[in-house]
Amino acid sequence: MSALPQILENRYSVRGFKPDPVPQELLETIFTQSLRAASNCNTQPWHTYVVSGEMRDRVSNAMLAEVMSGKGPSPEFDWNVRYQGEHKDRQWGSAMALYGAMDIAREDKPARMQAMGRNWQFFGAPHGAFFTMEKYLGIMGAVDMGIYAQTLSLLLEENGIQSCMQGALGQFPGPVKELLGIPDDYGILFGMSFGYADDHPANDCRTDRVGLAEGVSFFS
C-alpha cells in the first residue's frame, strides 16, 4: 500500500491560528485557482465572501452577538440532520478527539460551549470565508459547493496555509449578509477559517477514517 500523498497527510482541520494575514496577492491566486473545481453541468454555483482585517472583526462580533442573544441558529439550508448509527458514533468520536486535545472533560458544559464559541471568532484566524449559493439550488448546489471547498482547502494547504471548514459559519446568516451585502436569494451554506496554524492545543486533534473494505466495494 503506497503512502498517503503529502497534501492529504498535511491537511487536517486547524482550529488555532497566528494573527498574521496571508498576502492579498497570494489569496487572489489561490481563490482564482479554486474556481477550477468541477461542478454539475459546469454551473459553478458558488460565490465566496472573504473577510479580513476590520471586516473580519465586525462580522465575528455580529455573529457572537447573535449567539449571545440566545435566539438560536437560523441556517438558510437544512443542517438539521440527526445522525444515526455509525454516523452518530463518528460524530461523537470527532467531538471527543477535539475536546480531548483541548483537555476539556465531557461533563464540562461551560468549557465545551466556550470551545464552540471559538467557531464565530474564526478560531483566531485572520481570514474567514462564507460559501454562498442561490437558495433554490438545494442538494445539487450543495454537492458542487463541497467539491469547491475541498479544492480550496487543498490549494491553501499546498501554499502552507491551514483551514477549517465550518457549518457553524452558516448558523447566524442575518448580520453577516447585512454587513457583506449578500443578496436575499443567496444563502450561506457553510464557511471556512484560514491562515497560518499556531500551537493551540485544538491543533493536536486528529481524526481517524474507516478502511477500504468499509468505505468501498469493488466489482468486476
Ligand SMILES: Cc1cc2nc3c(=O)[nH]c(=O)nc-3n(C[C@H](O)[C@H](O)[C@H](O)COP(=O)(O)O)c2cc1C
Ligand atoms: C461541511 C463541513 C462542516 C464542518 N463544520 C465544522 C464546524 O462548524 N466546526 C468545526 O470545528 N469543525 C467543522 N468541520 C470539520 C470536521 O469536524 C472535520 O473535517 C472532521 O472531524 C474530520 O477531521 P479533519 O478535517 O481534521 O480530517 C466541518 C467539516 C466539514 C466538511
